[in-house]
Amino acid sequence: MPDEDYLASYDPGAYPPFAVTIDVVVLTLREGVLNVLLVRRGGEPFAGAWALPGGFVQAGAETLDEAAARELAEETGLDEERGLGRVHLEQLGTYGDPGRDPRMAVVSVAYLAFAPDLPEAHAGSDAADARWTPVAEAEGMELAFDHRRILADGLERARSKIEYTPLATAFLSKEFTVGELRAVYETVWGAELHAGNFHRKVLSVPGFVESTGATADRAGSRGGPRARLYRAGDARLLHPALLRPDREDSVR
Amino acid sequence: MPDEDYLASYDPGAYPPFAVTIDVVVLTLREGVLNVLLVRRGGEPFAGAWALPGGFVQAGAETLDEAAARELAEETGLDEERGLGRVHLEQLGTYGDPGRDPRMAVVSVAYLAFAPDLPEAHAGSDAADARWTPVAEAEGMELAFDHRRILADGLERARSKIEYTPLATAFLSKEFTVGELRAVYETVWGAELHAGNFHRKVLSVPGFVESTGATADRAGSRGGPRARLYRAGDARLLHPALLRPDREDSVR
C-alpha cells in the first residue's frame, strides 16, 4: 500500500481539501408554465452568468438537507410560516468532476424542490439578480458550471417522481381541484391527458387525494361546473402508479 | 449580507474545508444469498469495526464515478478484463451530517454496485480484512460511521431498481436461464415468485432478455428439463415494469 494512502487513512487533512456546495433546482408553476429559479452570479467565476441558486455548506454546522433548506429560503424569501413547510425538497445527486469550478476542487450536492406558486424572487447573498424562468427557456441557456446538466437531471427526476408519488400536489395550494392537478401533470410531462380518465384514476388511487367536501367558489374562466376541492391524502407512493403516456421510444 | 458570506463567495477557501470520501454498497449473490462486501477498519476512527469499502476522493484527479470504480476495483480485486466491465455502478446518495466523522467535516458520496458472483474478497489499502457478508446479517451489525443507514438505503434502492430496469441481469453471468433470473428477484425481494407467470412476463417485456438459441448443459441439481439460455437485451427500462408483490402496507 502506498505511503500516502496509509497516512491519509489516519489523517484526512493529508489530502487536498474540497469545498462542498449546494445547488437547488427549484421548480414551480406560474400561469400554467413550469418555471425554474435562476440567479445571476455577482462574482467570479462565471460572473454575470445565470446559475442555479446555491452556496457553500457550513462545515460542522448543518446537515446537507438543512443547508439546502437554508439556501432555498434565502433565495425565495420564504420562511417556515409562509409556505416553506409545504415545499418538497429532496436530494438529487452529487457532481464533482475535476475542473467544474476553476477556483478549487468543489463538490456540489444538488437538490430538487417542488414549490407552489411563489412570489417574485429576490436576489439574496451573492446573487446580482434572481428570476423565475420557464424551463423550456432555461434548458436552452448557457448556465454556469455544470448547472445545465443538473437542471436536465432535475427535470427528468421531476417527471419520473410524479409518476409514482403524490408529489404533484406539492405544486398546488393546500386545496385544489382535479383539473388543477391534471394541469400539473400536463405541464411537467409536456403532454395532454384525457380529463375523464385522469379524474377517475386520481380518485381511485388510495390516499392520493381526499375530499374536503367543499366546492370551488368559481368555475374556470371559460365556464363549466364548479369543481370539488381536494387536499393531498396520506399516501407516500401511488399504487398503482400514474405512468407517462407512451415512453416506448425512450426505453432503449 | 454577513461579511463571511460575501468573502466566501469570492474565496471558497474562506470556509472550513471538507474531505470527500466514496463508500460503495457492493451487492452480489453467493449460493442463493444476497451478500454485501464489508471491510474491517485498520485505523481510527472505528478501528476494528466493519464498514463499507471506500476511501478518499483524489481532488482534481478523478471524477466521482471514477473514484467509485477505483475503490471497487481495489477492494474486489477485479480489473477491467476480469468482469469489472460487467458490474453496474450508480450513485446512491450523499451523506454529510456534521459529526459523522469525528476527525473533521467529511462528506461521503455513496455508490451502489451490482456484481455477478465474485471471487473471495481481499483486504486492500487501509483495510485489515474484507469479506462477503449476507445482508440479513450485515443489517443487524454495528457498522462504522453512518454505514448502517447507507446500507439500508442501498438495499431499498436495489429492490426498487430491479422493478423498472433490467439490472437484475447484472447479478448473473453473461448467459443465464430464466430460473436463475427469477432467483435474483426472489433473493433481492425476499419473496417467492410464481415460476410460470414470471417466465412469461420476462419473455414478454421487450428488450429484457434475448435468446442465445442454446440450452444449458445440465439441468438443476434436483432434476427437470434443461433450461434455455438468454443474455441481457438492449432495454434500459422495463416496460411494463415488474413490480414487487403487494406493497400496499408500505405505501402509507
Place this chain on the structure above:
DNA sequence: AGAATAGTGTCTTTGAGACAATATAGT
C-alpha cells in the same frame, strides 16, 4: 346562445396472477 369544463358511464384491450397440465432430467 355558445363554448368549455366537471364528472360519470361504457366498452375494449392489456397485463397480473391463480391454477393446471405436460414434458424432461436429476437422484
Place this chain on the structure above:
DNA sequence: ACTATATTGTCTCAAAGACACTATTCT
C-alpha cells in the same frame, strides 16, 4: 420410480385508455 423444474395454456380480475354523455357555468 420419484421428484423437482421448465415451459405453455387457460381463466379471472384489475387497470388503462378510447369514446360518449350530461349537467353546469362562464363569456
